[in-house]
Amino acid sequence: MAIGDVHGCATLLREAIWPHLGSGVELILLGDLIDRSPEPDGDRQVIELVRExxxxxxxxxxxxxxxLRGNHEQMLLDALAEEQPGEATDLWEWNGGDAAFLPVAREHRAWLETLPLTAIRGPYLLVHAGVRPGVPLEQQERDDLLWIRHPFLSCPHGLPYTVVHGHSITRDHQIDHRPDRINLDTGAFRTGLLSSCTLRC
Structure with missing residues (x-):
């Protein structure tokens, strides 16, 4: 089961996971576990739940x-890499990072650094943001996998997979099923809707 962008929505994540406990499924989170949390201490709760x-x-x-690693995990890692708060920290905070979370984040830094950019399950390629159309998977750039919107959202990507992604909030806040991709980002931190889908491998 793939789960879209959580963004510190610990309560919604628990509600999404609960029905699947004991089911024998694999959970795959598409990145952006953190930032913009609408509840107190949400980022810490999400990280600790997922790691457990x-x-x-x-x-x-x-x-x-x-x-999977999302652009918000990458921004946090870039901020943690600074000896003194600078441009990377400013960018992370401007994008919803909470400075009070940094001490906790440091405890999880080594784990965050291990997060992969992609996962393949049968006919599905799972990635945070998407892929650069017309580029073989092994030649995809990290920044595209973490950040791309267009032309990915507007053009066939050309890979032999259905791409399951988040990163770009859907217009109607519903899962967006397309012939070659599925967008699970329904803006949980804003809408209260954390979306997921079962992968039929």
Whole structure:
């Protein structure tokens, strides 16, 4: 089961995961676990919940938990890499980063650095933002996988997968199913709707 951008919505994440505990499914989170949280301490709660499930999937009846890197995780990592707060920290905070979360983030930095950019499950390519149309997967640039909107959202991508992604909030705040892609970002932090879909592999 793939889950869209969480953005610190700990309550919504628990509600999304709860029905699947004990089901034997794999959870795949598409990145942007953090930032813009509408609830107190949401970023910490989300990170700790996800890491607990990932470290111990069996007691929860899950096959596993895969977490992809989103642009917000990357911005946070760039901020953590600065010896003194500078441009990277300013960019992260401008995009909804909470400076009070930094001490917690430092505890999870090594884990954040391990997060992959993509995952393939059968006919599905899972990625945070999308892909550059016409470019083979092995030649895709990191920034496109984390940040791209257009031309990905407006052109066939040409890869032999259905791309499952987030990053760009859908106009009607519903899951956007297209012939070659599925967008799961329904703007949870703004709308209260955290979307997911079952992958039929």
């Amino acid at each position: 499930l990932q470290s111990n999937p069996e007691p929860y009846g899950l096959a596993g938990v895969t977490v």
